[in-house]
Amino acid sequence: MALTDAEYLAADALELARLVATKAVTPLELLATASKRIDQHDHAITAVVRRDLARAERMIADGLPAGPFHGVPFLLKEVGPPEAGQPVTFGSRFFAGYTGAVDATLVRRYRQAGLVIFGRTASPELGLCPATEPATSGPCRNPWRLDRQTGGSSGGAAAAVAAGYVPIAQGGDGGGSIRLPAAHCGVYGFKPSRARNPSGPVIGEGWGGLVSAHVLSRSVRDSAAALDATHGPEAGDPYAAPPPTGSYVSALERPPTGLRVGLITSASDGTPPHVDVQAAVTATAQLLEAMGHTVVPARLPTAPRAWEDFWLVVAANAGAAIDARAGAIGRAPAADELEPITWAIYEKARRFSAVELAGAIQRCHMIGRAIGRMFAEVDILLSPVFAAPPGPIGSFSMQQATLESYDAENRAGMPYTWWFNVAGCPAASLPLGMSAEGTPIGVQIAAAFGRDDLVLALSAAVEQASPWAQRRPVLV
Numbered sequence: 001m002a003l004t005d006a007e008y009l010a011a012d013a014l015e016l017a018r019l020v021a022t023k024a025v026t027p028l029e030l031l032a033t034a035s036k037r038i039d040q041h042d043h044a045i046t047a048v049v050r051r052d053l054a055r056a057e058r059m060i061a062d063g064l065p066a067g068p069f070h071g072v073p074f075l076l077k078e079v080g081p082p083e084a085g086q087p088v089t090f091g092s093r094f095f096a097g098y099t100g101a102v103d104a105t106l107v108r109r110y111r112q113a114g115l116v117i118f119g120r121t122a123s124p125e126l127g128l129c130p131a132t133e134p135a136t137s138g139p140c141r142n143p144w145r146l147d148r149q150t151g152g153s154s155g156g157a158a159a160a161v162a163a164g165y166v167p168i169a170q171g172g173d174g175g176g177s178i179r180l181p182a183a184h185c186g187v188y189g190f191k192p193s194r195a196r197n198p199s200g201p202v203i204g205e206g207w208g209g210l211v212s213a214h215v216l217s218r219s220v221r222d223s224a225a226a227l228d229a230t231h232g233p234e235a236g237d238p239y240a241a242p243p244p245t246g247s248y249v250s251a252l253e254r255p256p257t258g259l260r261v262g263l264i265t266s267a268s269d270g271t272p273p274h275v276d277v278q279a280a281v282t283a284t285a286q287l288l289e290a291m292g293h294t295v296v297p298a299r300l301p302t303a304p305r306a307w308e309d310f311w312l313v314v315a316a317n318a319g320a321a322i323d324a325r326a327g328a329i330g331r332a333p334a335a336d337e338l339e340p341i342t343w344a345i346y347e348k349a350r351r352f353s354a355v356e357l358a359g360a361i362q363r364c365h366m367i368g369r370a371i372g373r374m375f376a377e378v379d380i381l382l383s384p385v386f387a388a389p390p391g392p393i394g395s396f397s398m399q400q401a402t403l404e405s406y407d408a409e410n411r412a413g414m415p416y417t418w419w420f421n422v423a424g425c426p427a428a429s430l431p432l433g434m435s436a437e438g439t440p441i442g443v444q445i446a447a448a449f450g451r452d453d454l455v456l457a458l459s460a461a462v463e464q465a466s467p468w469a470q471r472r473p474v475l476v
Contacts, residue, residue: 001031005037009472012219013167014070017114020071025072027060027116034118038437044146046344047159049078049122049137050087056118066348068225070114075169077157081213082104082114082202091125091134094337095325105198105234106213110170113229121156122171124398125342126318130180130414131396132156135339139393142184143473144439148390157216158185163475168222174314176212176385176417179429181386182216183442186431186471188459189216190223192452194424196241197227198234204441205238207317208361210421218469220460224248227452238248242450251453262298262374267415268306274388279442280433281334281384286464288382290376290464291303296379298400300419301370305409307359310418316357318342319349341398342405348403364422370422375448380458383416385442389435416444428459431468
């Protein structure tokens with residue numbers, strides 16, 4: 001018997017899998033419910049760019065593995081891991097016609113966990129934007145307010161979870177691309193430690209080690225269970241995160257006590273966030289103190305070239321991806337096949353020297369060590385995720401005239417997240433605040449490299465103290 005809409009929305013992914021296991025619902029019925037919700041609401045939101053229900057139904061008919069998410073519908077990100085023989089455009093007109101040569105290791109692990117992959121979610125071109133408004137599919141709109149953005153680059157995934165299409169969706173985070181949209185859409189978004197999840201077999205690392213792939217979810221336990229299902233290196237990986245001492249789900253059963261929490265209340269240049277964002281962070285600090293933790297002031301490092309070095313590494317990797325596509329199809333991109341900002345990034349990347357890239361990488365490692373030293377003084381860093389509540393559609397546009405104006409907008413909007421990509425640290429966005437406009441605000445917590453268990457355990461404790469799962473947008 002199929003679930004009612006209310007029952008489907010009330011369940012996280014592990015609960016849906018339990019209902020499948022007890023034969024209260026079938027995987028086909030869950031898939032039909034997810035697809036029906038997309039039919040009803042995605043004409044306004046535009047979170048899902050591709051569906052293949054027939055293929056998903058064949059997977060179910062062939063028999064699903066008895067994993068922790070057996071029968072749960074699942075969406076991959078458009079700028080995400082490939083599937084063999086399946087199209088993926090990476091949000092770009094230049095990549096039209098691209099199909100995956102092999103299944104990514106991550107995809108194989110998702111399937112082994114019992115997830116039913118049935119489509120892809122919207123992403124900005126090549127994941128280069130903290131908003132999700134690709135020219136290929138148009139703006140992805142925030143389910144809480146359709147005139148507001150979802151964040152990026154996993155904006156479609158965040159919107160799909162927030163809108164109740166699926167309880168869990170895949171994302172990737174190279175500078176905040178899981179945490180930023182999670183914050184804007186009011187869902188939980190966790191970025192694991194560098195190399196906690198595999199990137200192969202086609203690539204060894206994303207954006208020079210900046211990218212960590214994982215999921216966005218309604219509940220912390222879904223995120224922990226997903227990490228249990230996917231973590232660990234594959235043969236030939238260039239490096240790996242230190243192995244955990246136990247399962248991540250079991251870590252949730254041990255709420256951390258007496259933590260030292262460093263409170264970051266401004267960007268590295270001293271600029272404070274929007275008043276609504278600051279209020280959410282302050283309230284979270286007070287909540288943590290009430291839970292028995294100690295909160296002390298903290299500041300991000302002062303590193304004048306840090307932002308430029310971060311973007312140099314991003315641009316170089318984006319340029320390499322475009323050149324690889326050009327080599328595969330036997331021609332260079334035309335200017336109108338890439339969005340204006342992507343084209344500008346590509347042109348700039350082609351002017352970088354190997355010496356410049358090597359210097360930027362070395363300085364990024366110095367930043368990572370500076371962040372690492374901060375965790376010698378505190379256990380957790382607490383900060384905003386984004387500097388302001390979700391902005392109007394058109395902000396952070398990749399159609400704007402100059403790379404300089406785009407860069408300035410990004411620097412001001414996302415000054416808190418990318419540090420932890422550079423350092424490789426685990427970090428999460430917790431959906432704890434609301435703006436005066438009625439849109440979600442996320443609060444970031446981060447821990448030392450390898451302490452994914454601590455971030456997840458503290459997230460679960462906060463979730464219990466200040467539940468968010470049933471706070472959902474009203475869709476029309």
